[in-house]
Amino acid sequence: GWSAVNGLGTTTSAVMGALRDGRATLHPPPPGTPFETLCGRVDEELPALPDEMRSIDSRNNRFVQRGLEDLAEPLSAARERWGPSRVGICVGSSTAAMDEIENASNVHAESGALPDGFDVLERGSAAGLSHALRELTRVTGPLAILSNACASSGKAFASARRWLDAGVVDAVLVGGADSLCQMTLRGFGSLGLLSPEPTRPFSEVRRGINIGEGAAFALVERTGYGPRLLGAGESADAHHMTRPDPEGAGARIAMEAALAEAGIAPGDVDYVNSHGTG
Numbered sequence: 001g002w003s004a005v006n007g008l009g010t011t012t013s014a015v016m017g018a019l020r021d022g023r024a025t026l027h028p029p030p031p032g033t034p035f036e037t038l039c040g041r042v043d044e045e046l047p048a049l050p051d052e053m054r055s056i057d058s059r060n061n062r063f064v065q066r067g068l069e070d071l072a073e074p075l076s077a078a079r080e081r082w083g084p085s086r087v088g089i090c091v092g093s094s095t096a097a098m099d100e101i102e103n104a105s106n107v108h109a110e111s112g113a114l115p116d117g118f119d120v121l122e123r124g125s126a127a128g129l130s131h132a133l134r135e136l137t138r139v140t141g142p143l144a145i146l147s148n149a150c151a152s153s154g155k156a157f158a159s160a161r162r163w164l165d166a167g168v169v170d171a172v173l174v175g176g177a178d179s180l181c182q183m184t185l186r187g188f189g190s191l192g193l194l195s196p197e198p199t200r201p202f203s204e205v206r207r208g209i210n211i212g213e214g215a216a217f218a219l220v221e222r223t224g225y226g227p228r229l230l231g232a233g234e235s236a237d238a239h240h241m242t243r244p245d246p247e248g249a250g251a252r253i254a255m256e257a258a259l260a261e262a263g264i265a266p267g268d269v270d271y272v273n274s275h276g277t278g
Contacts, residue, residue, distance in 0.1 A: 001225070003070035005063050006214030007040035012070045026198060026210055030099075033185050037194040040212020041180055053135055055119065056128040058097035060179040063215035064129065067175070068136050074219045075137055078171045081224065088141035088169040089133050090160045091217075092152025092176040093126060096145075099181040100124040129177065141169045150275055152176055153216070158232035160220055171224075175217035184211060191242065199278040209278035230264065233257030 005011070007025045008018035018025065026038040046062040048054075053061075068075070078087050101124035108114050121127045126145040133143065142163065148155050153176030160172035178184075188194050188211060195208035220229050234257070237250025244250055259266060 001071070001074045001221075002216070002218040003067045004214065004216040005042070005067045006216070007042055007212050010042065010044050010046060010066055024198060029185055030180055030182070032182060035189055035194070036196045037185070037189070038196070038198060038210045039180060039185075040210060040214070042213055049132065053132065055117070055122045056131050058100045058123060058128060058179070060093075060097040060099075060177055060215075061128060061132040063179065063213070064132050064177050065136055067177070067215040067217050071173075071217055071219060075139070075173070077224075078219060078221060079139060082170040082221075084138060084140045086141055086170045087137075087139040088160070088163055088172045089130075089137065089139065089143040090146065090156045090163070090172055090174050091129070091133060091144075092146045092148065092154070092156040093129055094147060094149055094152055094178050095181055095184055096126045096129045096177070097124045097179060098183050099179050102182050133173075137173060139173070141172075155234070157220070157229055158234055161229050161232050164220070164222055171219060171221040173217055173219055175215065177215035178213055180211070180213045193278070195278055201274070201278045206278050231258045231260070231262030233259075233261065
């Protein structure tokens with residue numbers, strides 16, 4: 001009931017194989033990046049979307065298409081079990097297909113015209129992402145694209161849990177999709193957060209992060225064989241525009257809320273996936 005496409009591989013099995021083998025796959029940034037760094041870039045050309053979806057074809061939506069291929073059977077079972085209208089979609093994306101807008105802007109700067117058929121909403125925004133998800137999943141329940149920077153996909157899980165608790169749906173496709181773009185690279189670069197070497201989080205000599213691209217999905221269901229989301233916690237840490245409370249109050253409140261909702265103790269947690277600046 002889950003899938004992943006990223007710099008480690010373009011299938012879920014390839015990604016898991018790389019993780020088990022401890023293989024790191026980092027590449028230089030896309031052409032035009034005015035500084036040195038390493039990225040989790042997908043260095044493989046993915047198939048285009050079907051002809052009838054040509055208007056929303058993008059690198060980002062190709063990640064989505066590839067990720068959903070590994071979820072074809074669970075999604076089909078969910079549609080049959082609950083009905084298409086009882087399956088929702090809640091996906092996070094920080095910039096969606098912003099690289100398509102950047103490419104179109106470069107073409108316009110050189111030629112004075114946008115590429116033939118280019119539509120900024122369909123090709124480069126979350127609207128195109130939502131249309132791709134609708135067409136590729138064939139579910140008709142509620143659909144939301146959340147953009148909360150690095151918290152986007154995490155918030156998608158929390159929102160999906162509320163949908164299930166409210167009885168709005170019986171299953172939710174959750175996850176995230178983002179493609180590398182100059183806005184993100186230069187934005188993190190201007191903050192001094194990108195490392196020119198492989199990131200070493202928690203190290204005394206850490207130098208920053210390596211950002212990447214790809215898509216990941218999970219099908220969360222009310223009952224059945226899919227993964228269970230036991231609890232979620234959220235907090236609004238308004239300490240500073242770009243850094244959290246130095247005492248970690250916001251993170252603590254969110255984690256305590258998630259544990260309380262799940263009814264488990266901290267010692268029951270087997271794995272923690274941390275977010276930080278490397």
